[in-house]
Amino acid sequence: MLLIKNGRVLDPSSNTDATLDILVDGPRILRVGPDLTASHVEIFDAGGMIVAPGFIDLHCHLREPGQELSETIETGTRAAARGGFTAVCTMPNTQPVNDNASVTRGIVERSAAAGAVRVWPIGAASVGSKGESLSEIAAMKEAGIVAVSDDGKPVATARLMRQVMDYCRALDLPVIDHCEDRSLFAGGVMREGPRSIRLGLRGIPAQSESICVGRDVEVVTLTGARLHIAHMSARASLEYVRAAKQQGLQVTCEVTPHHFTLIDEDVRYDSHYKMNPPLASGEDRAALIEGLADGSVDAIATDHAPHHPSSKDVEFDRAPFGIIGFETALALALSELVRPGKISLLRLVELFTTGPARVLGIERKIAADEPADLTIFSTDQVWTYRTSESPSKSRNSPFDGREFRGASMATIVAGKIVYRR
Amino acid sequence: MLQRLQHLLGIEDLTREQISFILDQAKPFQEFHRHPLKKLATLRGKTVALAFFENSTRTRISFATAAARLGADTMNLQAESSSLKKGESLLDTVWTLEAMRPDGIVIRHSSSGAPEFIAQRLGIPVVNAGDGTHEHPTQALLDALTVRDRKNTLDGLHVTILGDILHSRVARSNIHLLSKFGAHITLCGPAMWVPRELESLAPNVRRVSHIDEALDGADVIIVLRVQTERMHEPALAPEEYILQFQLTPERLRLAGKDALVLHPGPMIRGLEIDPSVADGPQSCVLDQVTNGLAIRMALLYHLVGGAASEPASGPGMAGKDK
Numbered sequence: 001m002l003l004i005k006n007g008r009v010l011d012p013s014s015n016t017d018a019t020l021d022i023l024v025d026g027p028r029i030l031r032v033g034p035d036l037t038a039s040h041v042e043i044f045d046a047g048g049m050i051v052a053p054g055f056i057d058l059h060c061h062l063r064e065p066g067q068e069l070s071e072t073i074e075t076g077t078r079a080a081a082r083g084g085f086t087a088v089c090t091m092p093n094t095q096p097v098n099d100n101a102s103v104t105r106g107i108v109e110r111s112a113a114a115g116a117v118r119v120w121p122i123g124a125a126s127v128g129s130k131g132e133s134l135s136e137i138a139a140m141k142e143a144g145i146v147a148v149s150d151d152g153k154p155v156a157t158a159r160l161m162r163q164v165m166d167y168c169r170a171l172d173l174p175v176i177d178h179c180e181d182r183s184l185f186a187g188g189v190m191r192e193g194p195r196s197i198r199l200g201l202r203g204i205p206a207q208s209e210s211i212c213v214g215r216d217v218e219v220v221t222l223t224g225a226r227l228h229i230a231h232m233s234a235r236a237s238l239e240y241v242r243a244a245k246q247q248g249l250q251v252t253c254e255v256t257p258h259h260f261t262l263i264d265e266d267v268r269y270d271s272h273y274k275m276n277p278p279l280a281s282g283e284d285r286a287a288l289i290e291g292l293a294d295g296s297v298d299a300i301a302t303d304h305a306p307h308h309p310s311s312k313d314v315e316f317d318r319a320p321f322g323i324i325g326f327e328t329a330l331a332l333a334l335s336e337l338v339r340p341g342k343i344s345l346l347r348l349v350e351l352f353t354t355g356p357a358r359v360l361g362i363e364r365k366i367a368a369d370e371p372a373d374l375t376i377f378s379t380d381q382v383w384t385y386r387t388s389e390s391p392s393k394s395r396n397s398p399f400d401g402r403e404f405r406g407a408s409m410a411t412i413v414a415g416k417i418v419y420r421r
Numbered sequence: 422m423l424q425r426l427q428h429l430l431g432i433e434d435l436t437r438e439q440i441s442f443i444l445d446q447a448k449p450f451q452e453f454h455r456h457p458l459k460k461l462a463t464l465r466g467k468t469v470a471l472a473f474f475e476n477s478t479r480t481r482i483s484f485a486t487a488a489a490r491l492g493a494d495t496m497n498l499q500a501e502s503s504s505l506k507k508g509e510s511l512l513d514t515v516w517t518l519e520a521m522r523p524d525g526i527v528i529r530h531s532s533s534g535a536p537e538f539i540a541q542r543l544g545i546p547v548v549n550a551g552d553g554t555h556e557h558p559t560q561a562l563l564d565a566l567t568v569r570d571r572k573n574t575l576d577g578l579h580v581t582i583l584g585d586i587l588h589s590r591v592a593r594s595n596i597h598l599l600s601k602f603g604a605h606i607t608l609c610g611p612a613m614w615v616p617r618e619l620e621s622l623a624p625n626v627r628r629v630s631h632i633d634e635a636l637d638g639a640d641v642i643i644v645l646r647v648q649t650e651r652m653h654e655p656a657l658a659p660e661e662y663i664l665q666f667q668l669t670p671e672r673l674r675l676a677g678k679d680a681l682v683l684h685p686g687p688m689i690r691g692l693e694i695d696p697s698v699a700d701g702p703q704s705c706v707l708d709q710v711t712n713g714l715a716i717r718m719a720l721l722y723h724l725v726g727g728a729a730s731e732p733a734s735g736p737g738m739a740g741k742d743k
Contacts, residue, residue, distance in 0.1 A: 197618040200533035200555030269534030315532035
């Protein structure tokens with residue numbers, strides 16, 4: 001048994017903000033209350049720390065199977081645990097693509113054997129994510145997928161999206177879309193604007209994303225499915241999501257830490273600033289932060305995208321898109337959102353826990369009989385992020401060397417402390 | 422105090438003083454090209470690597486000739502024969518070159534930022550000979566030298582740049598350079614190649630849709646080549662381009678008799694420029710080529726030979742080559 005004492009428990013599901021103890025028995029929570037005592041227990045003193053429901057990351061790439069040079073389920077989940085995540089949703093763009101139940105089962109089994117935290121696979125919407133025909137979604141659901149997506153690219157056409165949504169509505173699965181109009185994207189490598197012009201780098205207009213968000217929302221009105229917009233970066237996209245929510249459509253969205261932290265003006269000839277969607281304008285960043293504050297944005301998701309150094313250490317336009325993000329997400333949310341007074345600490349916890357849980361159609365709370373998945377963090381711990389110390393196999397972060405205030409202190413999955421600072 | 426250059430990666434980060442210094446350093450080399458014996462010993466024993474990852478004829482020959490006339494040896498890497506074709510990364514290629522111990526490297530590459538990328542990873546001076554759609558600093562310097570010779574100043578000129586500005590590294594470098602001297606810069610070309618963000622590159626940059634308005638009162642006209650190889654969009658029909666944007670004798674008259682016409686080459690006569698303008702008295706295209714040599718000699722002298730001599734003291738070639 002494990003007794004977590006003296007922590008400030010923040011649970012958005014019940015609006016709890018109180019100093020409480022949590023007694024964990026095996027994989028579940030036994031009791032929650034003030035001044036709990038028990039004999040023969042391991043005690044974790046969380047005095048001065050926040051105790052939250054376990055963080056969920058809706059969007060990551062663990063690269064297994066097939067790209068183990070960049071990351072594996074083992075190394076990726078160890079990095080996730082350090083970042084305070086107790087469950088991560090891994091995108092299907094592996095090799096082979098997770099578009100059938102045997103690949104899903106492989107990921108589930110590998111995660112059970114080597115994963116430091118829970119791994120919830122996302123299945124491909126179309127076979128090979130090629131945008132032609134539906135993948136074996138029902139079989140993958142039985143094998144354990146929690147959503148479908150062709151992430152890395154958009155669901156190719158409105159017609160296919162309609163089929164995917166119809167099918168997934170019946171299966172009660174959310175459809176996650178990487179929104180991008182490929183014709184406007186047109187080989188771009190960063191957001192189109194004054195900075196792309198100055199650097200001579202081919203620009204991607206914000207409308208490449210928002211046109212596709214608009215299309216998807218229209219298809220939701222046709223199908224009534226649950227749509228989740230991945231890594232949303234543009235103000236115009238957020239407007240579509242807001243309007244959809246106002247109409248009562250089941251449309252949700254996530255924002256990455258890099259999009260609420262950095263902007264296109266930060267881009268240099270350094271591929272650690274190259275991601276897709278690209279870093280947006282300052283105006284977009286401000287709009288995203290407003291959405292994170294007012295509830296229009298449902299979750300913070302990392303889009304942890306490991307790439308081996310040899311593939312990133314090239315000319316900007318030749319580098320793959322993406323950065324790693326598990327270990328910096330919480331610290332960036334604290335420094336960019338909470339400390340400047342944009343959102344409350346409770347709202348931060350919501351964006352990492354009940355928010356993403358709601359997208360997946362599950363609950364997340366600290367209460368008796370619930371799974372003992374807990375994230376314990378400090379708002380004061382000062383530390384420096386060094387990619388060289390990361391369990392991840394990749395090093396592609398623009399935040400290497402940055403000093404942070406606020407860090408995960410312990411990550412508990414099914415009653416086990418899988419990471420402790 | 423003049424900040425000594427370590428590399429020449431672009432014009433954007435140079436000061437006006439550094440630019441003037443380079444132009445001044447090029448003056449004696451301009452004279453030198455009129456000598457019957459065109460070889461100095463200034464860089465004897467030095468080696469300059471010419472790494473042209475993108476095809477180039479005139480710029481590569483210009484750098485090779487500049488190095489040779491300074492007495493330096495050159496190592497040549499050309500796109501067609503490059504191991505890049507065999508899948509080697511840029512970094513591995515330049516590390517291989519560096520292992521042969523050149524004293525400087527001149528790089529042309531189709532990726533914007535490639536010279537900066539290698540400058541951060543090599544211990545030798547890097548000269549950008551054109552990177553993607555970013556900068557072509559030696560072109561802007563030779564253009565500035567050409568204009569300064571004819572106009573006796575660079576200050577406050579009215580400069581019009583015609584053509585595909587979006588994809589032009591020459592335009593970017595020229596805008597950065599001339600605006601540091603207070604130029605009023607007018608950009609004119611097909612609208613999709615002249616996006617409004619260009620106006621944020623430097624102060625006093627404006628866009629004009631009609632060529633007549635763009636040429637009115639211009640002191641200098643820089644005609645760009647239409648770079649079809651860099652365009653992702655379908656190209657404009659040549660007839661459309663000619664109709665709206667070709668620099669013709671009639672249009673040139675709007676700018677006045679003293680206006681200079683520059684073209685970075687290679688020039689497509691009859692497309693962006695009428696042959697009679699290209700060969701006319703206002704054309705500076707051949708001066709540009711000669712001045713390119715002088716600028717590149719001055720830069721190589723300064724960057725590659727710099728360790729042995731005082732930067733502000735000038736080439737002192739009279740003493741060294743005799």
